[in-house]
Amino acid sequence: MARIALALLAGLVFGAGIAVSGMINPAKVLNFFDLAGSWDPSLAFVMGGALIVTAIGYRVVLQRPKPLLDETFHLPTARRIDLPLVSGAAVFGIGWGITGFCPGGAVPALGLGQPRALIFVTSMLAGIALARFLRGGLAGRARSRTA
């Protein structure tokens, strides 16, 4: 129960941060990237604030043997900078540049009752599901080739 309550709290703080920072606003996000036009540098301050707190907080927290309510820290184990990582990031950037929505900005925007956020998030979930299905298929074929 405490796990659920504290995850809810983390989500609330995250969603409030996205809203207060302006990351929830697609126009503001697009203007941050529009260096040649109506540039709004605000989002550099979002990144700065988030990075300072997270970098210091992680240093403290990750020195502990384990998290408060789990047996282990679930940290990513992949190390290689490979094609899926870089090409995936590039495709993500194209979609972000078209719409001004990234996953962390769009999900809280659902709380504003914005139909555009709902259309975007639904399509994004479909994209994740499709990519997962394709990757499963590719991995399956690769396995059968090596078998």
Add this chain to the structure above:
Amino acid sequence: MTEFTPVASFLGGTMIGLAAVLLMAVHGRIAGMTGILTGLLPPLAADWAWRAAFIVGAIGAPALIVALAGRSAIAFESSMPALWLVAGGLLVGFGVHFASGCTSGHGVCGLARLSPRSMAATVTFMAATAATVFFVRHVLGGL
């Protein structure tokens, strides 16, 4: 035009950081929207409950702010046609899956851990986004 808001943006950023530290301290998890959402798609992850709680909070907070302070408390502007939202959404979903993360997972949590993969991903998606915005606004003249 959107207003330059360095103080609110920095403050909001520190809250995003606080949420990331809390989720790591309590659950040992990266506060990445992509990873958290993926576990809620079928096949549902065994630990779906904390993920669902985080999402409920992330959606609930702006709803609460608007309920308490009024609709004008949170700026939201988009005139994007639905067709482009669908196309962009599919691209974002597809991309973040293969990249194993997005702005929150790579751009905040990963960079804070000095992960080389996250640095590569963040540089790539920031550059791709800036190039796309330039192309859409200054070559196509808008959507």
